Amino acid sequence: MTSHPDGPVLEARGVSVRFRTRAGEARALDGADLRVRAGEIVALVGESGSGKTTLARTLVGVQRPTEGQVLLDGTPLPTRAKALAPFRRRVQMVLQDPAGALNPRHTVYDSVAEGLRLHGLSQGADGRGEEQQVADALSAAGLRPPEPLFLRYPHELSGGQRQRVLIAGALALSPQLLVADEPVSALDASIRGEVLALLLSLRETLGLGVLVVTHDLGLAWNVADRTAVMYLGRVVEEGPTEQVLTDPQHPYTQALLSVVPEVEGLAPQVLRGEVPDPTHVPAGCRFHPRCPALADGRAEAAGVAAACRGTALPVLPIAEDGAHRAACHLVTPPG
Amino acid sequence: MSAPTLTPGALARRRRAESWRRGWSEFRTHRSGLVGLGVLVVFVLVALLAPVLADSDGLSVTKATGGVLEAPSAQYWLGTDDNGRSVLTLLIWGSQVSLMVGLLATVISMGIGTLVGLVSGYFGGVLGQVLFRVTEWVLVLPQLVLAIVLASLFDPSLLVISAVIGVTSWPGTALLIRAQTLSVKERAYLERSRVLGAGHLHLLRRHVLPNVVPMVFANTTLTVAIAILNETTLSFLGLGDPTRVSWGSMLEDAFSVGAITTGSWWYLLPPGLCVVGVVLAFTLVGQALESVLDPRLRGRR
Numbered sequence: 001m002t003s004h005p006d007g008p009v010l011e012a013r014g015v016s017v018r019f020r021t022r023a024g025e026a027r028a029l030d031g032a033d034l035r036v037r038a039g040e041i042v043a044l045v046g047e048s049g050s051g052k053t054t055l056a057r058t059l060v061g062v063q064r065p066t067e068g069q070v071l072l073d074g075t076p077l078p079t080r081a082k083a084l085a086p087f088r089r090r091v092q093m094v095l096q097d098p099a100g101a102l103n104p105r106h107t108v109y110d111s112v113a114e115g116l117r118l119h120g121l122s123q124g125a126d127g128r129g130e131e132q133q134v135a136d137a138l139s140a141a142g143l144r145p146p147e148p149l150f151l152r153y154p155h156e157l158s159g160g161q162r163q164r165v166l167i168a169g170a171l172a173l174s175p176q177l178l179v180a181d182e183p184v185s186a187l188d189a190s191i192r193g194e195v196l197a198l199l200l201s202l203r204e205t206l207g208l209g210v211l212v213v214t215h216d217l218g219l220a221w222n223v224a225d226r227t228a229v230m231y232l233g234r235v236v237e238e239g240p241t242e243q244v245l246t247d248p249q250h251p252y253t254q255a256l257l258s259v260v261p262e263v264e265g266l267a268p269q270v271l272r273g274e275v276p277d278p279t280h281v282p283a284g285c286r287f288h289p290r291c292p293a294l295a296d297g298r299a300e301a302a303g304v305a306a307a308c309r310g311t312a313l314p315v316l317p318i319a320e321d322g323a324h325r326a327a328c329h330l331v332t333p334p335g
Numbered sequence: 336m337s338a339p340t341l342t343p344g345a346l347a348r349r350r351r352a353e354s355w356r357r358g359w360s361e362f363r364t365h366r367s368g369l370v371g372l373g374v375l376v377v378f379v380l381v382a383l384l385a386p387v388l389a390d391s392d393g394l395s396v397t398k399a400t401g402g403v404l405e406a407p408s409a410q411y412w413l414g415t416d417d418n419g420r421s422v423l424t425l426l427i428w429g430s431q432v433s434l435m436v437g438l439l440a441t442v443i444s445m446g447i448g449t450l451v452g453l454v455s456g457y458f459g460g461v462l463g464q465v466l467f468r469v470t471e472w473v474l475v476l477p478q479l480v481l482a483i484v485l486a487s488l489f490d491p492s493l494l495v496i497s498a499v500i501g502v503t504s505w506p507g508t509a510l511l512i513r514a515q516t517l518s519v520k521e522r523a524y525l526e527r528s529r530v531l532g533a534g535h536l537h538l539l540r541r542h543v544l545p546n547v548v549p550m551v552f553a554n555t556t557l558t559v560a561i562a563i564l565n566e567t568t569l570s571f572l573g574l575g576d577p578t579r580v581s582w583g584s585m586l587e588d589a590f591s592v593g594a595i596t597t598g599s600w601w602y603l604l605p606p607g608l609c610v611v612g613v614v615l616a617f618t619l620v621g622q623a624l625e626s627v628l629d630p631r632l633r634g635r636r
Contacts, residue, residue, distance in 0.1 A: 062529050081534060088532040095530075100523035105545050109350070114541075115531040151353065169531070 007038030007207065008176045010059060010091060014068035014315055016233075017054050024279040028054040030233035030286075031068065031315040038176050038209040041199065043220030043241065045256070046230035049275040052213045053096075055230070056181050059211065060093040089119060092170035096182040098162035102154040108165050109150040112137055115173045133172060140206075141168035142198050160191035167198065177209040178202070184219065196223050217260050221245050226322070229253045232275055232286045235316050239324025249326035251293040284309045285329060293330055304329040361627045368623020374616035378609075382430040393424035394580055404592070404599045414601035416585075417592040425580050426605050432581035433563050434613070436497050440562035441555055443501025445508060449551055452512025457520055457535075457543060467513065474506035482565060486574040493576055500565045508554050512547055519546045549625045556621030560614040567610065582606035 017029040029051045036042045036059075044052045057063035059070055061077050061084055069076045072091065078084055092115075095101040102111050112134045116122050122130040138146035141164040154162055163183065170178060180199065184192040200223055202208045214220060220227045220241060227245060228238040229252065237250040248254045258266035269292045276282060282289050288308045291299070299305040307329045316327040326332075362368055381388065392398050399419035407414045413422040455466035485499045519525075525542055533541075567583030569575050575584055585606040589595075594602045 060530050062526065085532055088530065093527075093530040095523050095527055097523055101527045103522075103524040103528075103542055103546070106541075107350075114528060114533075118528075118532045118537065151350065166527070169527070173531070 008073055008090060008209070009035060009037045010177050010209070010211075011035045011071045011074075011318065012055060012059055012065075012068065013071060013318075015055065015058055015065045015070065016067040017051075017058060017063060018066045021279060023277070026278040027233050027281055028278055029058065029065070030278075030281060032230070032233065032235050033315055033318050034059070034211075034228055034235060034238075035318045036177055036179075036209050036211045039203060039207045040226065041203055041210045041212060041224045043224035043227045044211060044213045044230060045215060045217055045220050045227060047215065047256075047275050049232075049278070050230040051233040051278075052230050053181055054233075056093070056179050056211065056213045060091055060179050061087060062093075085119060089173045090175055091177045091179065092173055092175040094163075094166050094170055094178060094180040094183055097186050098159060098166050099154070099186070101166055102162060104154055106154075107150065108138070108152050108154075108157070109134055111154075111165060112169045112172050115169060119173065121173070134168075137168040137172035138165070140171050140202070141165070142194070143168065158191075159187050160194060163187060163191075163195055164198070167195075167202075171202070171206075175208070177211070179211045179213070181213045182215070183212060185214070185216070192219075199223060217245065217256060218262065229256070232281060233278060234286065234327065236287065236328070237324075237326040238316060238319070240322065243324040247324075249324070249331045250287075250328045251291050251330070252287050253326070255292055284311055285313055287328075299330060302330055302333070304333055307334045358627050362623055365623035365626065367619045371616040371619025371623070374612055375620060378430055378434060378613055378616070381427055382434050385427050385431055389421070389424040389427045391428070393421050394428055396420065404594070404597060404602065406599075407601050413605055414599070416588060416602055422585075422602055422605060425585055426582070426609065429580045429582045429585055429606065430609065432493065432576070432579050433566060433583065433610070436493055436500065436566040436581070437559045437563040437613070439494070439497035440500035440504070440565070441558045443498060444505045444558050444562070445551060445555055447501070448505035448508025448554075449512050449547070451505065452509040453516055453539060453543065453547065455509070456513035456516030457539060466509075470506045470509045470513070473503075474510070476503075478503045479565075479568060482569060483572065483574060486569055491574060491576045493579065496566060496569060496575060497562075499569070500562050504558060504561055504565070508551070508558065511550055511554055515547045515550045516543055519543050522546075549628045552621050552624050552628065556614075556617040559617045563610055563613065582609055 012032055012034045015029055015032050016027065019026045019028055032051065032055050034044070034055065044055065046052045054063060058065050061070065064079070071077070072087055077087060113122070113130055116130055116133055124133050128136065135146040138149060143149055143161065143164050154165070157165065183199065184195050187195060196219065199210055199212070203210060212219070212224060224241045226239065227241040228235045229244065229250065230236065231252050237244060237248065237253045244253065245257060248257055254266065255269040255271050257263050258269045271290050273290055276289065285291070285308045288294050291308065293299050294305060294308050299308050311329070311334050313327045313329070316325055319325055396418045401411055401415035401419040401421060403415070403417055403419060405411055405415040411421045411423065413426065416422055416425065451466050451470060455463040455470065482499050482503045485502065486495065489495045520543065525538055528538055528542055566575065566581060567586060570581055570583035571587040575581060586603070589599070589602045
């Protein structure tokens with residue numbers, strides 16, 4: 001299934017999120033552009049601290065951007081909580097930790113019905129009552145038959161079941177787009193495949209667009225149509241998954257891929273150090289202090305070493321033709 | 336589908352009834368909780384049936400029929416006090432005051448404490464800070480002195496005593512609730528609820544409060560104990576309702592007539608044991624309730 005060019009589309013344009021901390025202003029997001037269409041699975045990958053979760057939270061409207069905009073079908077997100085209700089019905093989120101994301105005092109039924117009740121949809125427009133809608137959502141999330149689970153509490157469920165209940169809770173509102181933050185990182189390897197297969201089948205059956213936030217490139221390879229790589233609050237490379245992961249342009253993506261055991265033909269490049277402190281984003285290319293291409297002289301040979309250290313890169317724009325792009329002086333020499 | 340014809344209302348009722356039933360069967364497995372509940376029921380019955388169990392004439396000093404500090408006998412099961420009144424009659428009538436002041440003061444204290452703790456913990460910011468400072472300020476004021484000052488401003492009555500105790504004993508609860516709220520506030524299920532479209536009121540009512548309630552219950556048991564003890568103290572200092580007999584005022588009388596030195600244990604022990612019994616019963620019930628209300632504690636005893 002390919003993306004629907006006319007279907008709903010969620011976009012982040014130049015989104016920045018800044019937090020004031022003791023150490024100064026932290027730029028958790030520093031001008032990130034991203035687009036997710038219905039019927040398309042987009043993977044957002046990056047190290048811890050790269051801002052992928054913040055971008056996901058901004059896209060679902062629980063984190064307000066300091067700068068930039070989130071747009072649904074070209075319309076900016078309203079700022080008033082009441083006006084956000086229609087947006088919430090169309091864009092839902094599945095959180096990282098299924099054990100913590102379900103209220104331990106609520107039964108499965110209550111957790112799944114919560115969204116319906118909040119939006120006054122307990123009597124569905126299509127004549128389905130609340131119980132029927134909850135049962136349908138649980139079935140759609142692969143929990144069949146749903147009735148025996150209604151009165152269970154989260155601690156009585158397995159990790160995979162909890163994740164499916166979370167997904168069901170989001171599906172109950174019949175969203176068009178789903179943002180999944182590390183949907184399988186807390187699950188056993190045996191269950192990961194099932195949950196990922198569920199996401200793929202939801203795209204097939206419901207035409208759902210899914211943004212999967214992950215640190216696992218293998219996961220991106222397995223499920224995503226497009227992959228965006230984030231570094232220090234910005235998207236540094238984006239394009240069709242096959243191109244990004246088989247022919248990475250950005251030295252950062254190359255380094256990430258080189259240490260994936262299944263990838264052959266790339267000499268392992270272990271990046272030194274952590275992602276820099278977001279209160280002190282390096283000048284020039286934000287990746288240059290850790291860049292292997294700058295360290296081994298490739299940048300020097302290409303004549304861009306000075307630019308790497310001194311010239312900031314523009315925000316990687318959303319490509320209308322879906323082309324593979326990278327924000328790197330080596331790829332697009334300055335001037 | 337188990338019951339596709341049920342309306343949502345009937346379904347909700349069915350599920351609520353089921354959870355009550357499950358709660359009760361869970362409670363029944365706590366033997367100590369059942370014992371506490373039994374003791375409480377007995378005390379409440381005694382308090383409610385006081386006019387039937389003991390003639391109120393027995394409270395009148397002028398109509399006293401016994402001798403001064405008589406030891407327990409067939410006629411006076413728990414002996415008599417210094418005015419010749421039956422200690423048992425005083426004890427039965429005293430349970431009314433002690434229980435009522437204890438419960439009323441606890442309701443007031445819990446109400447203020449929970450509200451202040453929830454709001455200051457959940458909202459933070461300037462409002463939260465101000466409420467937090469006010470809480471700390473009231474906390475450092477000596478509670479007894481404050482209660483004495485407040486009590487002396489009004490004509491003593493049960494309501495005034497309850498209000499005074501309630502108004503001076505909430506800061507501990509507020510701090511506890513605030514701490515719990517701060518921790519619950521960061522849980523992922525609040526974020527999930529927010530994404531689903533929940534506002535502050537929904538989050539507080541459906542997510543924060545239910546997860547704080549076990550703390551409230553656990554704390555209630557202590558507050559009832561403190562309230563009953565405070566009532567005793569205020570009565571002892573002559574700030575209680577002088578027209579009503581309470582366990583506190585009985586203890587005070589016992590001390591003032593020298594029940595200890597004369598060996599009149601029957602005047603001293605019964606009210607003391609009653610206070611201990613009620614406090615213990617509340618604690619046992621509170622512990623059992625806490626585990627019923629917190630599904631995670633189930634099966635872990």
